[in-house]
Amino acid sequence: SLTTVAAFDRIGEENAFAVLARATALAAQGRDIVNLGIGQPDFPTPPHVVEAAVKALRDGQHGYTPSVGILPLREAVARDLNRRFGVEVDPDLVMIVPGGKVTMYAAIRLFGEPGAEILYPDPGFPIYRSMIEHTGATPIPVPAREENGFAFSAEELLALITPKTRLIIINSPGNPTGGVTPAEEIDKLAQGLAAHPNVALMSDEIYDQLVFDGLEHRTLLAYPEIRDRLIVLNGWSKTYAMTGWRMGWSVWPKALYENVRKLAVNAWSCVNAPTQFAGIAALDGPQDAVARMRDEFDRRRKLVTEGLNALPGVSSVTPKGAFYAFPNVGETGWKAKPLASALLEETGVATIGGPDFGVHGEGYIRLSYANSAENIARALERMGDFLSARR
Ligand code: PLP
Numbered sequence: 001s002l003t004t005v006a007a008f009d010r011i012g013e014e015n016a017f018a019v020l021a022r023a024t025a026l027a028a029q030g031r032d033i034v035n036l037g038i039g040q041p042d043f044p045t046p047p048h049v050v051e052a053a054v055k056a057l058r059d060g061q062h063g064y065t066p067s068v069g070i071l072p073l074r075e076a077v078a079r080d081l082n083r084r085f086g087v088e089v090d091p092d093l094v095m096i097v098p099g100g101k102v103t104m105y106a107a108i109r110l111f112g113e114p115g116a117e118i119l120y121p122d123p124g125f126p127i128y129r130s131m132i133e134h135t136g137a138t139p140i141p142v143p144a145r146e147e148n149g150f151a152f153s154a155e156e157l158l159a160l161i162t163p164k165t166r167l168i169i170i171n172s173p174g175n176p177t178g179g180v181t182p183a184e185e186i187d188k189l190a191q192g193l194a195a196h197p198n199v200a201l202m203s204d205e206i207y208d209q210l211v212f213d214g215l216e217h218r219t220l221l222a223y224p225e226i227r228d229r230l231i232v233l234n235g236w237s238k239t240y241a242m243t244g245w246r247m248g249w250s251v252w253p254k255a256l257y258e259n260v261r262k263l264a265v266n267a268w269s270c271v272n273a274p275t276q277f278a279g280i281a282a283l284d285g286p287q288d289a290v291a292r293m294r295d296e297f298d299r300r301r302k303l304v305t306e307g308l309n310a311l312p313g314v315s316s317v318t319p320k321g322a323f324y325a326f327p328n329v330g331e332t333g334w335k336a337k338p339l340a341s342a343l344l345e346e347t348g349v350a351t352i353g354g355p356d357f358g359v360h361g362e363g364y365i366r367l368s369y370a371n372s373a374e375n376i377a378r379a380l381e382r383m384g385d386f387l388s389a390r391r
Contacts, residue, residue, distance in 0.1 A: 011350075012130030015356040016285050019340075023350040034379040036367040037350035039175060039324065041241035043296075045278075046289040049240060052281030053226040065273050067264040069096025069249070073276045076283040077249045087221045093252050095260055096279070098271050100206045100235040100248035104169075105131060106260050107202045107231050111166040114139035119160055120169040121152060122358030123176055123326070125204070128169050129358065137166070142177055143360045146328060149317055150179025154188035165258040167200045168193075173207035173217070176327040176357045176366035178301075178319020183218040190223040202231040206248070207322040209239045212298050215320055221251065228253050238322075239290055240282045245275050247273055297323050300376055307380035308367075312387045323370045326354065330363040333391050342390070347382040 019037040027033045044050075068074070074091035081089050097103055104127055112118060112135025120128040122141030132139040142157045144150045152170060161168075170189070172181040193201065201221040211217050220230055235248025252260055264270070301318070304325050308316040313332035319325050329339055337353035343365075344350050354361030369376055 001232075003347070004280075007134050007136065009053040010136070011134040012126060014130075015348070016352055018353055019344065019350050022202070022344065024203050024229070026348065027385050031348050033344075033348045033350060034371065034382070036369065036371055036376045036379055037344075037352055037374070038370075039238075040243040040370060041238060041293060041323070042370050042372065043241040043289075043293050045241050045245070046209060046285075048285050049242070049278045049282045052285075053245075053274040053278035056277035061273040061277060065270045065276060067270050068261055069094070069271060070273075070276050073279050074249075076280045077251075081219075081221060081251075085219050086220060087219065089221065089251055093254060093257055095250050095252055095264070096271050096276060097248050097250060097264070098268050099246045100204070100233055100237055101127060102268070103233040103235075103248055103250040104128065104202070104204070105229065105252075106263055107137060107167065107169075107200070107233075108132055108137075109263065110256060110259060111200060115164060115282075116166040117162060117164040118167045118169065119157065119165060121174060123150075123169050123354060123361035123364070124169075124171060124358055125175050125212065126357055130192045131233075138164070140165075141170075141358055141360065142170075144174060144177055144179055145325075145360075146317060146364075150174060150177035151181040151185060151322060154185045154192060158192040161196055161199060165196070165199050167202060169202045169204065170220075171204040172322025173211055175207070175322055176324050176352065176354070176361070178322045178324045179326075180217075180320035186218045186220065190220065190226055193226050197229075200229045200253075201226060202233060204233045206234055206238055208234065209295060210297060210323060212294075212301060213318075213320055213323040217321075224273045228255065231256070236279055236282055238258065241293065242278075242282070245278065247271050247275050247279055249279075259318055288317060297369065299382075300371075300373055301325070303373055304367060304369045304376050304380070307376070311380070311384050312391060314387070323368055325367045325369060326364050328363055329365055332387055336362055343383060343386060347386050349379045349382050 074094040078089040108131040114136040116137040208217040290320040316327035340353035354364030
């Protein structure tokens, strides 16, 4: 039989896709499913963005583009960052990639090899650990704790750096917790990294426009002293409801850019041309749809947090960003994964067990509130009935 290289015995998955498949299968059998499992906006892409792609197709934009993305799009990314954060970014250090995930893939490929250590958030996006293990590097989890609102502690993170550390991954606002790391902690991290000039940092800022309670996102691009080893991951998926278009952007240090360009040439050539034109329209066009989606997520965030805290055995800190709640279910008498699975099979409510996001995820489940207020209310009611009957 065919066997593949050992690296594929060490590659993981994102269980959210398996839960989505199971929820879809149950729905096909006629079950009434409320899907709070998958992490994607339930809004359509803003119409002017769709129109820009249609126009690009009609205008004959059917060919390859430069591997790093078309210059007007990279310039639009730089303008957007300047408008929002006052930072200067060279468009020639911006890379357009087929989804935010691809930046993660490239960064971990650049630094991952046996003997290398890579720090990553736990609970965190499952692909970080999966890709680290795939490269043979050693994954070093940095805990995100409930008592800190699921923010990481710079002190705790810096203490995990060893001579083998090659790359640190951070993610704020965070998936799966909705945690936002306070600006002071980001300051401390940037300062602490001065002592480790050979360690690279990847800041996953894909939820940067989804922060609530008057908080402001603090981008790592605001620290010129670490630009020479900073990779910033971002994209259109979550902000502009474009998960299915498959495009993201990243900013790279000059020393890494050429290698990522070559990886693009080898692996994906470029992002499809019409989507790149849609990306320009999204960044340069009116931002009112982004504000509307954010307000709607905020409203649901309050609904879901209040509803979760009223459930027997469940408590939830108020998430400050992204569109996830990460309630503590330790007092329900259930382990997190069996609970998530029973909720789906018995009540039709899809959630994800916390252990799918790391060892520090036991005792929690993730709910995505990228669903209508009505569906959120239905899900909470079913969860309440289930937990009252089955504690
Ligand atoms: N980073 C985080 C923290 C995410 O939650 C996700 C998507 O769920 C991504 C990156 C990937 O985004 P994309 O769909 O653009 O690949």
